[in-house]
Amino acid sequence: MTAIAAPAPRGRAFNFPGLRKLEHSLFVYRRVWRGTFFGTLVSPVLFLSAMGVALGSLVPSMTAFGGVPYLVFLAPGLLSAQAMQTGTIEGTWPLFAGFKWLKTFDAMISTPITVRDIVLGHLYWLFVRIGIVTGIFMVVAFLFGAFTSPTFILAWPSAILTGVAFGICMSAWTATRKTEQSFSIIFRFIVTPLFLFSGTFFPIEQLPDQIEWVAWFTPLFHGVALTRALAIGHDLNLVTLAIHLAVVLGLLVIGTLFAFRTFRKRLVI
Amino acid sequence: MTSDAARQPLISARALTKKFGTFVAVDAIDFDVAPGEAFGFLGPNGAGKTSTMRMIGAVSPRSGGQLSVLGTDPDQHGARIRARLGVVPQEDTLDTELTVLENLLIYGRYFDLSYAEARIRALELLDFVQLSDRAKTLVEPLSGGMKRRLTIARSLINEPDLLLLDEPTTGLDPQARHLVWDRLYRLKQRGTTLVLTTHYMDEAEQLCDRLVVMDKAKIVAEGSPRALIEQYSTKEVLELRFPAGVQDTLDGQLDGLGDRVEKLPDRVLVYAADGEAAATAAHERGLVPETILVRRSSLEDVFLRLTGRSLIE
Numbered sequence: 129m130t131a132i133a134a135p136a137p138r139g140r141a142f143n144f145p146g147l148r149k150l151e152h153s154l155f156v157y158r159r160v161w162r163g164t165f166f167g168t169l170v171s172p173v174l175f176l177s178a179m180g181v182a183l184g185s186l187v188p189s190m191t192a193f194g195g196v197p198y199l200v201f202l203a204p205g206l207l208s209a210q211a212m213q214t215g216t217i218e219g220t221w222p223l224f225a226g227f228k229w230l231k232t233f234d235a236m237i238s239t240p241i242t243v244r245d246i247v248l249g250h251l252y253w254l255f256v257r258i259g260i261v262t263g264i265f266m267v268v269a270f271l272f273g274a275f276t277s278p279t280f281i282l283a284w285p286s287a288i289l290t291g292v293a294f295g296i297c298m299s300a301w302t303a304t305r306k307t308e309q310s311f312s313i314i315f316r317f318i319v320t321p322l323f324l325f326s327g328t329f330f331p332i333e334q335l336p337d338q339i340e341w342v343a344w345f346t347p348l349f350h351g352v353a354l355t356r357a358l359a360i361g362h363d364l365n366l367v368t369l370a371i372h373l374a375v376v377l378g379l380l381v382i383g384t385l386f387a388f389r390t391f392r393k394r395l396v397i
Numbered sequence: 398m399t400s401d402a403a404r405q406p407l408i409s410a411r412a413l414t415k416k417f418g419t420f421v422a423v424d425a426i427d428f429d430v431a432p433g434e435a436f437g438f439l440g441p442n443g444a445g446k447t448s449t450m451r452m453i454g455a456v457s458p459r460s461g462g463q464l465s466v467l468g469t470d471p472d473q474h475g476a477r478i479r480a481r482l483g484v485v486p487q488e489d490t491l492d493t494e495l496t497v498l499e500n501l502l503i504y505g506r507y508f509d510l511s512y513a514e515a516r517i518r519a520l521e522l523l524d525f526v527q528l529s530d531r532a533k534t535l536v537e538p539l540s541g542g543m544k545r546r547l548t549i550a551r552s553l554i555n556e557p558d559l560l561l562l563d564e565p566t567t568g569l570d571p572q573a574r575h576l577v578w579d580r581l582y583r584l585k586q587r588g589t590t591l592v593l594t595t596h597y598m599d600e601a602e603q604l605c606d607r608l609v610v611m612d613k614a615k616i617v618a619e620g621s622p623r624a625l626i627e628q629y630s631t632k633e634v635l636e637l638r639f640p641a642g643v644q645d646t647l648d649g650q651l652d653g654l655g656d657r658v659e660k661l662p663d664r665v666l667v668y669a670a671d672g673e674a675a676a677t678a679a680h681e682r683g684l685v686p687e688t689i690l691v692r693r694s695s696l697e698d699v700f701l702r703l704t705g706r707s708l709i710e
Contacts, residue, residue, distance in 0.1 A: 141511045148507050155503050156494050235490035237456050239507035239555075240476040397417070397457060 149249020203274035204359035205328035215295025258291035277361025290351025297383035303390035350375040412462035424614035440611035446594035483557030522550035542573025562593040598696035630694035633672035637686040
């Protein structure tokens with residue numbers, strides 16, 4: 129037991145694991161959101177008008193696209209891809225600043241905040257940040273008329289889960305890095321190929337047979353497939369949906385467990 | 398606080414050890430820190446001071462020995478101990494994207510203070526470290542000394558029982574250092590227990606009631622600054638600086654000038670109770686140094702005596 133009586137807590141506030149780290153992220157976001165908001169709004173407008181509307185007008189509603197207009201096919205794919213990109217970015221540079229450039233996490237662990245709080249708070253923040261980005265995308269896509277089924281609202285949590293799963297896996301890996309040099313390589317050789325070949329712009333059945341099965345093992349494919357099925361909303365196959373959801377959730381859980389290990393190894397020395 | 402508890406040390410370490418792989422950063426050191434004391438770790442860079450501080454701060458698990466902080470084992474109840482510590486790390490870990498006030502508010506939240514309480518304390522502390530007029534500005538344009546003072550204010554937001562300062566004034570200009578020392582001295586007078594590391598002997602002399610000298614992961618001496626100087630050095634020191642090349646030709650001519658003669662690369666230190674008398678004696682021997690200086694002994698001399706090396710190399 130403590131030998132010296134602790135001072136009576138004054139003005140003690142509500143808390144649960146990870147909440148304080150989330151508050152920190154929100155504090156910083158309140159300062160910087162203006163810088164990112166415009167891009168978050170403009171990006172879906174550009175993509176949906178150029179590819180969904182302009183290019184889409186040349187693409188017939190083929191059975192390959194589920195018999196829907198190309199815009200309706202494309203929007204949930206882009207939504208998932210944007211969630212993945214946001215998650216991956218949040219899991220690299222801004223996180224690395226906490227470890228190395230600003231040492232925010234060193235400051236946190238010298239308070240009652242634990243490594244577990246930092247991982248959980250970061251996870252919550254991924255939900256918030258990706259929720260904002262995909263929420264704006266949903267509104268823009270809705271205004272473009274890209275959603276035709278009432279189940280489309282379920283595409284939102286599906287896209288968020290996809291983005292968070294990527295984000296937390298990247299974060300676990302980022303905690304093991306000594307420099308930021310490999311981050312741009314990740315984007316060039318992992319994020320961009322996934323963006324192009326995971327069914328975002330065309331069904332993976334269009335790929336050569338030898339490559340098509342590879343797509344099945346890419347996590348983004350499952351996120352896109354789940355989000356698109358929910359957005360389009362007809363002929364829902366619950367077994368297939370369950371498989372896609374299990375892959376995304378599995379990635380999220382494994383990433384979080386790894387993050388507990390790698391964050392601890394990085395911060396507790 | 399009961400009178401019984403007051404006699405208990407706030408920190409107690411026995412054979413405290415920290416290893417990184419095969420490298421021994423802290424090698425079985427013993428020390429106690431009493432409530433209300435200003436206690437220092439003096440030593441050169443790499444002596445193991447920061448590793449010791451991180452173990453006391455309950456952020457770095459020990460590799461061996463016993464450690465009790467605020468009556469508790471930091472490896473068992475880290476968060477509970479940290480709730481009652483104030484920490485000023487060697488490198489600033491401020492949130493440069495936030496304002497001065499926001500830095501204090503969010504840090505107060507880490508200790509579960511309500512926003513209302515955190516704001517009251519933050520404004521008081523900004524006043525204490527003379528940064529009230531900067532409350533709304535971002536941290537980044539602040540000078541090194543201001544950032545240091547903000548870090549000290551931040552470390553006090555939870556009204557800590559124990560304040561840990563790792564190299565509090567390293568890298569600051571003399572004026573900024575004196576401002577920091579002044580604030581730390583006020584805290585000391587209020588009865589806050591301070592534990593600090595430094596490689597500046599003047600800092601240790603100014604602030605510490607008691608200190609340990611660390612070198613190569615071990616404690617080599619312990620006592621108050623005055624006691625250490627009395628034990629390991631003479632009252633005064635005569636510094637002789639000779640023209641280039643001359644010093645190496647003086648073999649034997651310096652012997653017996655004082656209690657002890659120490660040859661550094663750029664000057665000769667003669668340890669004597671009476672520095673002026675030693676200077677006169679040097680003249681009488683026909684020695685012609687370029688400059689002569691008589692000064693009081695300092696902790697630097699203690700360190701030199703104990704380790705054969707200077708504190709800052």
